[in-house]
Amino acid sequence: xxxxxxxxxxxxxxxxxxxxxxxxxxxxxxxxxxxxxxxxxxxxxxxxxxxxxxxxxxxxxxxxxxxxxxx
Numbered sequence: 001x002x003x004x005x006x007x008x009x010x011x012x013x014x015x016x017x018x019x020x021x022x023x024x025x026x027x028x029x030x031x032x033x034x035x036x037x038x039x040x041x042x043x044x045x046x047x048x049x050x051x052x053x054x055x056x057x058x059x060x061x062x063x064x065x066x067x068x069x070x071x
Contacts (some may be wrong), residue, residue: 007065008065009049011059011062015041017051019041020055022047031049031052
């Protein structure tokens, strides 16, 4: 599990991406809650949604991640 999170963390490109992924999938926070806690990183709740959508899209296209999941 730790290795999987390290791999994902290596794919993230900014602090805002790290905050969104950790807050969403480890803490179980909604984009609205993430924005409320870290408004310093985001311009709006929609910004949090956009970051999350972009990261998940990028991860879903990552061939190394797909191989890890399928093995």
